Amino acid sequence: xxxxSAAARLGQALRxxxxxxxxxxxxxxxxxxxCVGGLNGDLPTEMSISDVDDVVTVLQNNSGEYITQMxxxxxxxxxxxxxxxYGCMLTxxxxxxxxxxxxxxxxxxxxxxxxxxxxxxxxxxxxxFFISEQGSVTPGASLLGNDVAxxxxxxxxxxxxxxxxxxxxxxxxxxxxxxxxxxxxxHTAGCSFYQxxxxxxxxxxxxxxxxxx
Amino acid sequence: MLPYEMIAGGTFVATVSTAVEISxxxxxxPDFFIMRNITEWGxxxxxxxxxxIEAWWERSMAQGTARFINQTSSATAPSMIAQALAAxxxxxxxxxNPPVFPGVAATAINATTGxxxxxxxxxxxxxxxxxIVNPAGMLQxxxxxxxxxxxxxxxxxTLGYIGVAGAGVNGTTASIVKFIPSRWTPPAKIIxxxxxxxxxxxxxxxxxxxxxxxEVSFRVPSAYGMDExxxxxxxxxxxxxxxxxxxxxxxxxxxxxxxxxYPASGLVKSGPSPxxxxxxxxxxxxxxxxxxxxxxxxxxNKNTQLIYLGAGLFGPTAGAGTTxxxxxxxxxxxxxxxxxxxGN
Numbered sequence: 440x441x442x443x444s445a446a447a448r449l450g451q452a453l454r455x456x457x458x459x460x461x462x463x464x465x466x467x468x469x470x471x472x473x474c475v476g477g478l479n480g481d482l483p484t485e486m487s488i489s490d491v492d493d494v495v496t497v498l499q500n501n502s503g504e505y506i507t508q509m510x511x512x513x514x515x516x517x518x519x520x521x522x523x524x525y526g527c528m529l530t531x532x533x534x535x536x537x538x539x540x541x542x543x544x545x546x547x548x549x550x551x552x553x554x555x556x557x558x559x560x561x562x563x564x565x566x567x568f569f570i571s572e573q574g575s576v577t578p579g580a581s582l583l584g585n586d587v588a589x590x591x592x593x594x595x596x597x598x599x600x601x602x603x604x605x606x607x608x609x610x611x612x613x614x615x616x617x618x619x620x621x622x623x624x625x626h627t628a629g630c631s632f633y634q635x636x637x638x639x640x641x642x643x644x645x646x647x648x649x650x651x652x
Numbered sequence: 653m654l655p656y657e658m659i660a661g662g663t664f665v666a667t668v669s670t671a672v673e674i675s676x677x678x679x680x681x682p683d684f685f686i687m688r689n690i691t692e693w694g695x696x697x698x699x700x701x702x703x704x705i706e707a708w709w710e711r712s713m714a715q716g717t718a719r720f721i722n723q724t725s726s727a728t729a730p731s732m733i734a735q736a737l738a739a740x741x742x743x744x745x746x747x748x749n750p751p752v753f754p755g756v757a758a759t760a761i762n763a764t765t766g767x768x769x770x771x772x773x774x775x776x777x778x779x780x781x782x783x784i785v786n787p788a789g790m791l792q793x794x795x796x797x798x799x800x801x802x803x804x805x806x807x808x809x810t811l812g813y814i815g816v817a818g819a820g821v822n823g824t825t826a827s828i829v830k831f832i833p834s835r836w837t838p839p840a841k842i843i844x845x846x847x848x849x850x851x852x853x854x855x856x857x858x859x860x861x862x863x864x865x866x867e868v869s870f871r872v873p874s875a876y877g878m879d880e881x882x883x884x885x886x887x888x889x890x891x892x893x894x895x896x897x898x899x900x901x902x903x904x905x906x907x908x909x910x911x912x913x914y915p916a917s918g919l920v921k922s923g924p925s926p927x928x929x930x931x932x933x934x935x936x937x938x939x940x941x942x943x944x945x946x947x948x949x950x951x952x953n954k955n956t957q958l959i960y961l962g963a964g965l966f967g968p969t970a971g972a973g974t975t976x977x978x979x980x981x982x983x984x985x986x987x988x989x990x991x992x993x994x995g996n
Contacts, residue, residue: 469840482794
């Protein structure tokens with residue numbers, strides 16, 4: 440029972456590490472667009488609807504394909520249709536900023552939520568937003584020294600992860616008696632994986648930087 | 653002692669006033685670190701002045717501090733004097749989750765030379781990456797990162813790769829914030845100049861890692877003039893990195909392009925995104941008789957657990973609270989991990 444519990448926690452740590460590696464890569468290599476439509480007087484400003492439109496325009500100009508298809512309007516109170524969309528991955532610290540964007544549609548306002556993810560917060564115009572507490576933030580990186588959220592807006596197949604056969608995820612358990620444990624006092628459990636990451640088309644991934652977090 | 657308590661060790665050759673980085677294969681941060689000066693230890697015929705022979709750090713101590721021992725200059729009966737280093741000593745961190753440093757006040761930024769007048773240059777080292785925060789009169793470089801290329805004295809640092817980012821007008825007050833950049837390679841870089849030439853030369857604000865044969869794509873908003881470069885792909889023909897030059901030459905004829913220039917400080921709040929070069933793949937190696945594509949520019953995670961030995965450990969003059977070594981001294985070092993720690 441204890442080992443099963445440890446394996447579950449290790450599994451979570453493994454997947455979060457995989458996410459963090461991709462996050463770090465995109466943070467280092469993606470093109471940057473500063474949000475400028477906000478009102479906080481910094482550079483970048485907090486994200487606004489005009490900034491979302493700007494990044495959609497850039498990706499459309501670069502022939503970036505949408506990732507998700509339109510969610511058509513339905514005859515339900517308080518819902519709003521969602522257009523074909525790019526995906527934006529960002530920090531949970533951006534939630535207040537997202538909620539303040541003009542026209543932002545929360546996930547619970549979608550006409551149909553059957554094809555959404557637990558991490559999805561909502562969408563506006565042609566971008567749907569997926570949040571994580573591990574989302575990228577650069578400390579003190581704005582003009583005025585405030586924290587900057589790196590919001591990665593991706594078109595289809597903008598980047599990829601390469602797995603090596605046999606190395607995608609490995610659970611390693613050693614019973615007592617290993618690793619200089621002559622009195623057989625210690626179990627160890629760990630996990631390992633191999634992962635390669637790359638951007639497949641640098642025009643299809645944009646780092647939309649925002650303050651206000 | 654269990655053998656895995658001593659997690660790493662080795663030697664390095666020190667240079668006066670120059671920091672040393674030790675990359676640990678073990679991804680666990682060390683709990684105790686000690687280094688000893690093999691060259692000067694007990695040397696009876698040698699050192700003309702007092703020398704630092706040992707320094708150490710333990711996990712209960714603040715990052716950047718150290719304790720050390722100076723050996724007096726007496727050749728026959730040297731004394732050993734215990735000292736404490738308050739800053740710029742031993743740091744341990746992962747480059748993927750680095751510490752955050754406080755800003756240092758600046759009062760002047762030279763737009764041409766990149767020399768910045770700061771309240772103290774003690775916490776900076778050549779090669780450090782710093783961010784300029786809210787530079788009055790020079791907002792176009794606000795939030796951008798630069799490499800420290802020289803430290804002329806105790807109140808000045810030089811950002812030698814400033815290029816034309818200064819836009820011809822000196823800055824006044826600002827805050828200079830040191831930070832540890834991620835080591836994912838190859839990273840995107842901020843452009844500080846692009847020449848008009850049959851093969852354009854692109855200068856970056858921080859030391860770049862592009863290689864010959866690598867394919868680079870450019871993002872140059874119209875606020876920077878030369879927007880003909882925007883979204884263009886170029887293959888790196890040559891690279892230069894020195895204390896004053898940090899550039900690549902690409903196979904793009906920019907002769908007829910608009911002149912590259914940074915926007916004036918007053919225009920910055922209208923919001924240009926930075927001019928950048930991003931890695932875009934590998935092209936054929938220029939001039940190769942048998943065509944080939946370089947592979948060293950592949951995406952690679954070079955983040956690591958570091959022991960960073962600040963320049964304060966390798967000072968020029970040993971004294972009260974200061975270290976003193978001679979360039980060329982060989983140091984032995986050992987890093988430990990406690991099996992059990994009973995701390996405060």
